[in-house]
Amino acid sequence: MINTLLLPELREMLAADDRAGLEDFCAAMHPARAAEFMQGLTPAETWAVLQAAEPAERVEIFEYLDEARQVEILETAAPEETSQVIANMAPDDRVDLLKLVDPAAVERLLPLVPTEERRDINRLSLYPEGTAGSLMTTNVARLSESVTVGDALKEIALQTQNHETIYYIYVVDGENHLRGLITARQLLMHLGTPDELVTDLMQRDLVTVEATDDQEAVASKVADYNFMAIPVVDHEHHLVGIITHDDVIDVLREEAEEDAYRAGAIAPLEESYLSTPIHTLSWKRGMWLSALLAASFLTVFALKSFNKTLDAVGWLALFLPLIVSCGGNSGGQSATLVITALTSGDLTIKDWWRVLRRELSMGLLLGAWLGSIAYVGALLVVDEPTAGELLVIPITLLLVVTCSTIVGGALPLIFRRLGLDPALMSNPFVAGIIDITGILIYLTVCITLLEGI
Amino acid sequence: MINTLLLPELREMLAADDRAGLEDFCAAMHPARAAEFMQGLTPAETWAVLQAAEPAERVEIFEYLDEARQVEILETAAPEETSQVIANMAPDDRVDLLKLVDPAAVERLLPLVPTEERRDINRLSLYPEGTAGSLMTTNVARLSESVTVGDALKEIALQTQNHETIYYIYVVDGENHLRGLITARQLLMHLGTPDELVTDLMQRDLVTVEATDDQEAVASKVADYNFMAIPVVDHEHHLVGIITHDDVIDVLREEAEEDAYRAGAIAPLEESYLSTPIHTLSWKRGMWLSALLAASFLTVFALKSFNKTLDAVGWLALFLPLIVSCGGNSGGQSATLVITALTSGDLTIKDWWRVLRRELSMGLLLGAWLGSIAYVGALLVVDEPTAGELLVIPITLLLVVTCSTIVGGALPLIFRRLGLDPALMSNPFVAGIIDITGILIYLTVCITLLEGI
Numbered sequence: 001m002i003n004t005l006l007l008p009e010l011r012e013m014l015a016a017d018d019r020a021g022l023e024d025f026c027a028a029m030h031p032a033r034a035a036e037f038m039q040g041l042t043p044a045e046t047w048a049v050l051q052a053a054e055p056a057e058r059v060e061i062f063e064y065l066d067e068a069r070q071v072e073i074l075e076t077a078a079p080e081e082t083s084q085v086i087a088n089m090a091p092d093d094r095v096d097l098l099k100l101v102d103p104a105a106v107e108r109l110l111p112l113v114p115t116e117e118r119r120d121i122n123r124l125s126l127y128p129e130g131t132a133g134s135l136m137t138t139n140v141a142r143l144s145e146s147v148t149v150g151d152a153l154k155e156i157a158l159q160t161q162n163h164e165t166i167y168y169i170y171v172v173d174g175e176n177h178l179r180g181l182i183t184a185r186q187l188l189m190h191l192g193t194p195d196e197l198v199t200d201l202m203q204r205d206l207v208t209v210e211a212t213d214d215q216e217a218v219a220s221k222v223a224d225y226n227f228m229a230i231p232v233v234d235h236e237h238h239l240v241g242i243i244t245h246d247d248v249i250d251v252l253r254e255e256a257e258e259d260a261y262r263a264g265a266i267a268p269l270e271e272s273y274l275s276t277p278i279h280t281l282s283w284k285r286g287m288w289l290s291a292l293l294a295a296s297f298l299t300v301f302a303l304k305s306f307n308k309t310l311d312a313v314g315w316l317a318l319f320l321p322l323i324v325s326c327g328g329n330s331g332g333q334s335a336t337l338v339i340t341a342l343t344s345g346d347l348t349i350k351d352w353w354r355v356l357r358r359e360l361s362m363g364l365l366l367g368a369w370l371g372s373i374a375y376v377g378a379l380l381v382v383d384e385p386t387a388g389e390l391l392v393i394p395i396t397l398l399l400v401v402t403c404s405t406i407v408g409g410a411l412p413l414i415f416r417r418l419g420l421d422p423a424l425m426s427n428p429f430v431a432g433i434i435d436i437t438g439i440l441i442y443l444t445v446c447i448t449l450l451e452g453i
Numbered sequence: 454m455i456n457t458l459l460l461p462e463l464r465e466m467l468a469a470d471d472r473a474g475l476e477d478f479c480a481a482m483h484p485a486r487a488a489e490f491m492q493g494l495t496p497a498e499t500w501a502v503l504q505a506a507e508p509a510e511r512v513e514i515f516e517y518l519d520e521a522r523q524v525e526i527l528e529t530a531a532p533e534e535t536s537q538v539i540a541n542m543a544p545d546d547r548v549d550l551l552k553l554v555d556p557a558a559v560e561r562l563l564p565l566v567p568t569e570e571r572r573d574i575n576r577l578s579l580y581p582e583g584t585a586g587s588l589m590t591t592n593v594a595r596l597s598e599s600v601t602v603g604d605a606l607k608e609i610a611l612q613t614q615n616h617e618t619i620y621y622i623y624v625v626d627g628e629n630h631l632r633g634l635i636t637a638r639q640l641l642m643h644l645g646t647p648d649e650l651v652t653d654l655m656q657r658d659l660v661t662v663e664a665t666d667d668q669e670a671v672a673s674k675v676a677d678y679n680f681m682a683i684p685v686v687d688h689e690h691h692l693v694g695i696i697t698h699d700d701v702i703d704v705l706r707e708e709a710e711e712d713a714y715r716a717g718a719i720a721p722l723e724e725s726y727l728s729t730p731i732h733t734l735s736w737k738r739g740m741w742l743s744a745l746l747a748a749s750f751l752t753v754f755a756l757k758s759f760n761k762t763l764d765a766v767g768w769l770a771l772f773l774p775l776i777v778s779c780g781g782n783s784g785g786q787s788a789t790l791v792i793t794a795l796t797s798g799d800l801t802i803k804d805w806w807r808v809l810r811r812e813l814s815m816g817l818l819l820g821a822w823l824g825s826i827a828y829v830g831a832l833l834v835v836d837e838p839t840a841g842e843l844l845v846i847p848i849t850l851l852l853v854v855t856c857s858t859i860v861g862g863a864l865p866l867i868f869r870r871l872g873l874d875p876a877l878m879s880n881p882f883v884a885g886i887i888d889i890t891g892i893l894i895y896l897t898v899c900i901t902l903l904e905g906i
Contacts, residue, residue, distance in 0.1 A: 207486070325888060
């Protein structure tokens with residue numbers, strides 16, 4: 001939904017080249033809101049408005065624009081001007097953004113960015129997507145070990161314009177090894193004793209992450225400790241950056257969405273549902289559906305090989321969808337439980353034996369219960385049943401449910417063990433395996449119990 | 454997994470009543486880590502260790518203990534001592550915690566908590582679970598409109614011990630109406646001009662939430678704007694509290710887990726997978742499975758009423774699981790896409806017409822594609838097929854997939870329209886409806902195309 005409230009005013013000011021009015025507009029509100037009001041403009045108009053803003057506000061508002069619009073501006077506006085925005089953006093965000101821009105435009109832009117910032121961009125681009133290094137910002141408030149509280153406050157007041165957060169200030173030795181942490185709050189509390197040494201106040205036992213750590217692990221560490229930011233170090237404990245709470249929130253949202261898509265057997269989308277073109281969506285859905293359809297053909301061939309049994313027992317086919325969906329549902333539950341517990345860190349593969357024991361007990365319990373319900377249901381459906389016939393459905397359900405819970409619980413653990421994302425073990429995938437197992441169990445039980453067919 | 458590294462030392466110190474040693478332990482590391490090392494102790498031992506800690510550290514470590522352990526300590530330790538912890542905990546956390554404690558223990562505790570804190574607890578308990586009010590903390594750094602930068606810094610240095618965050622400082626008028634916001638960073642930057650008025654520096658256009666707003670909406674606001682905290686106001690714009698970034702992270706994690714459970718047709722768990730008793734888990738799974746099984750019986754009855762057709766066309770039953778699962782998968786995808794877009798705010802019910810049009814096009818596209826694959830598959834399975842027979846499977850799939858995508862896309866919108874959580878529209882639920890539709894379509898197509906049966 002686009003906020004069109006101020007569009008006419010903005011367009012009027014643009015037409016009249018009212019730079020003072022546009023500058024006021026950009027300065028008056030939170031940059032996120034200014035960006036929102038500019039959504040209805042074309043990228044060229046947006047850039048024209050931004051050029052009227054103060055340089056600092058220009059960068060802030062630019063950072064809140066949609067990614068697609070940011071890319072379009074960088075690809076079309078004059079690189080002499082956009083390179084200034086790049087030079088002042090948050091280091092982590094600009095690296096992610098430049099990855100989306102046409103390489104030819106990037107080549108025009110980068111030489112115009114100041115050397116130090118350009119080096120920073122190149123260094124951060126080396127960290128693969130999904131690692132702590134790709135999330136971190138290199139703008140960190142740092143103090144050396146020897147400073148006093150008074151000096152620290154003065155230094156931070158000077159540094160403060162450049163940093164994403166100054167609420168955690170890191171203390172490093174002469175070789176940039178991370179030594180400790182002091183908060184802006186602690187400094188403020190010691191405003192009265194400016195000669196105290198920062199090293200006497202700072203916290204020394206820090207929780208850190210390495211630049212190569214997985215972003216999901218980083219997010220759960222920050223969330224568990226309620227940190228505002230976490231320092232990123234290299235193998236030799238040099239301070240290389242920090243990851244702030246807002247990046248962690250983005251990771252958590254992104255991962256939750258991806259997991260939801262995977263559970264629904266869709267390749268994750270890069271854009272929103274409504275803005276993804278139909279052909280992209282169809283492709284992202286179609287490739288999974290085709291694979292699942294191919295798997296379904298196994299059930300067709302399995303049933304065909306039991307054609308004689310199907311013909312002999314008239315009511316057998318009636319229960320096919322019931323058996324298959326019951327197995328799929330119970331296996332899907334197990335997979336969901338285990339995947340969620342693995343994702344949140346409540347479970348590790350070392351617990352595999354406990355998981356299998358739990359799923360076995362639950363499978364037997366649930367299978368016995370569902371089998372009893374189905375026994376009553378079968379009484380209503382099968383005409384003049386023999387004792388053997390009545391037992392087919394409950395026994396099948398007991399076996400199918402038990403088997404499904406074990407498969408559903410075990411597969412995510414196996415995926416994790418193989419180094420794959422257990423969320424790839426989407427429910428329909430589990431269901432694909434369970435469908436065929438369920439049918440084989442059903443027909444085997446049938447043949448065993450109903451002799452002479 | 455329990456960290457047992459320091460357990461022997463802790464137990465030794467407890468046995469020797471080495472209070473100095475225990476105090477050191479509590480002071481030496483981040484409270485979250487101290488809490489982690491104490492996980493292996495019994496609740497009574499944990500409390501004994503905490504009694505040796507400095508009061509401020511005692512509270513902080515206590516806040517990081519498992520909820521179950523916190524509850525047990527509050528129910529068993531002397532209320533004279535635990536009431537001090539309650540008095541100093543974060544206002545939002547203690548309200549949530551007290552809801553879990555045995556009411557008799559709460560009655561013993563509350564009278565020992567200082568009046569002001571007790572009133573705060575009672576006030577916060579009035580906000581229903583899931584609202585902004587239930588998430589917020591009432592400890593807010595406030596300044597009055599008339600203060601200068603110099604006074605503000607002194608006042609904040611005094612206030613700072615009590616507040617969860619001092620990085621956003623709210624400016625209120627004489628009647629506690631929210632007027633503006635200044636950051637600790639801005640104050641620090643103006644350290645050199647202590648006589649400047651805070652009102653001249655502060656930001657006036659604030660994004661706020663109301664205490665009765667839904668927590669999911671609050672979380673997405675904080676995430677969109679990258680806020681560290683958001684102020685909570687009542688209907689008359691009085692400042693009643695703030696919600697901090699760590700609470701938002703908790704909400705996002707909790708909601709993601711709940712959505713995952715719902716997508717997998719499990720009632721959300723309160724504890725982790727491994728610590729939930731088997732009978733609770735079986736119940737939370739069993740009630741859904743029973744409902745889905747009951748729905749599956751509809752497919753049995755539907756098939757029974759077409760018994761003649763099933764008998765007449767031998768290969769019909771072979772494709773039943775394939776048709777049903779193909780419909781379930783494509784409908785589940787649509788439901789996942791629409792639910793995820795509704796949750797993230799990318800979609801509102803006003804967009805229903807666009808959703809239905811998209812799902813119709815995608816259903817036709819995917820149905821035609823899957824139908825063509827299945828046509829080839831059917832050639833291999835059906836012996837000596839007639840022209841009519843060969844068309845049954847592709848036409849059925851085209852109709853089933855189209856129908857399923859529309860149902861899967863529409864149901865979450867209908868749920869949202871009715872004021873229900875669209876995530877309740879879990880995939881297996883969609884599948885339940887689609888199963889029976891798919892079977893009816895299949896048999897109707899069959900009867901229409903294969904005349905004379």
